[in-house]
C-alpha cells in the first residue's frame with residue numbers, strides 16, 4: 001500500500017487572525033510507532049558528514065533546533081518544525097520512474113534536512129531542491145526493507161508557503177496563493193513557478209512529454225496516474241481543498257483540527273464538513289479491521305506568528321486525531337522526553353503505544369465507547385486552548401525582556417504538566433475500555 005497522508009496550509013489572508021496555519025495527518029502502516037523527538041541546535045566540524053540511511057552528504061556548519069515526528073526506524077520525519085518557524089510535511093507520490101538501482105535520500109530525510117538547514121520556507125525549498133537534484137529521492141532498491149516512493153511537500157513559514165513535488169531527481173515548486181491541501185496525487189500541472197534544470201529534457205528523453213504544448217505540465221509528464229481526479233488521494237485532496245476554500249477567510253486552528261479528524265467516507269452522515277463532492281476516503285485514516293491497514297499515526301496543526309505578538313504554537317497529536325488530543329508544544333522549551341519513547345514493539349511507557357491500545361479497545365467496544373472517549377478529551381482540549389495562548393504570550397514577553405532561560409523553564413514545566421495529565425487520562429480510559437470489554441464478554 002502506498003502511504004497515504006494529507007498536508008494543508010492556510011496562508012495569512014485565509015485565516016481568522018491572519019497568521020499562517022499548517023496541518024498534517026501522517027498516515028503510516030498500522031503498527032509503526034511514531035514518536036516525537038527534539039534536537040538541539042548544533043555546530044559541526046568542517047568536514048563532517050550527515051549520515052542519512054543510504055547516502056552521506058556534507059554536513060552544514062550549523063543544524064537548527066527542531067522537533068520531528070519520526071517513524072521509530074527512520075532518521076527523517078513525517079513532519080516537523082524548527083526554531084525559525086519553518087514547518088514541513090510530506091506526501092507519498094508515484095512517478096513513472098522505474099526503481100533506481102543506486103541509493104537515494106528518503107523523502108522523510110529531506111524534511112529533516114530542510115528543518116536543520118533553513119531559516120525560511122524559501123531557504124528550505126532551496127536546500128531541499130538542491131539535495132534532490134544532486135542525490136535524488138524516490139523509489140530505489142534497498143536491502144533494508146525500506147518502502148521508498150516519490151514525495152510531495154508543503155513547506156511553510158509565518159509569511160509564505162510552497163508546494164514542492166518530486167520525481168527521482170526532478171522537481172517542481174509553486175508558492176501557495178490560497179488555502180490548499182495536497183495528498184497522494186500530483187497537483188502541480190502547468191501552474192509551477194520553478195522546475196529542476198532537467199525536468200523538461202529528462203521527460204522528453206523518456207518519451208513522457210512531447211514538447212508540443214506551450215507550457216510544460218509536470219504532473220502529466222511524471223505522474224503514474226494519468227487521471228489525477230480519481231482514487232483515494234485525489235478524493236482527499238479535492239475534499240481538503242473544497243473545505244478550505246469554503247472556510248477561506250475564517251480558518252482557525254479548530255477548523256484544521258476538525259478537518260484532520262474528518263470521516264467523510266459516507267459512513268458518518270453527520271460530519272461537520274459537507275461538500276458537494278462524492279464520498280471518498282476520510283481525511284482521518286484510523287486503523288480499522290475492515291481491510292485498510294493504514295492509520296493516522298500522528299498529526300500536527302502549526303499556528304505560526306509573523307508579527308512577534310506571541311510564540312508559535314505547535315499542536316501535536318500522538319495518534320489518530322479522532323480519538324486523542326492535540327497538545328500545545330513550544331520549541332522554546334524542552335519537550336517532555338517521554339514523547340520520544342516508542343519502538344517496534346508494544347511498550348506501556350510509550351505514549352504512542354498507549355494511544356494505539358486505547359484506540360483498539362475503544363473501537364472494539366463500539367460507538368458508545370468512541371463517543372465517551374471523545375467527550376472525555378473535549379474538556380481537556382478546551383482548557384488547553386485557553387492556557388496555550390496565555391503561555392504563547394507570556395513566553396514571548398519573557399524572551400523579549402532577555403529572560404530566555406526563565407521562559408524556557410516556564411514552557412518546559414507547562415508541557416510536562418500537560419503530558420502528565422494526558423498520560424493519566426489515556427491510562428484511565430484504557431482501563432475503563434478494557435473493563436467494558438470484560439463486562440460485555442461476561
Ligand SMILES: [Zn+2]
Pocket residue numbers: 261263284285286320321322323
Ligand atoms: Zn478517525
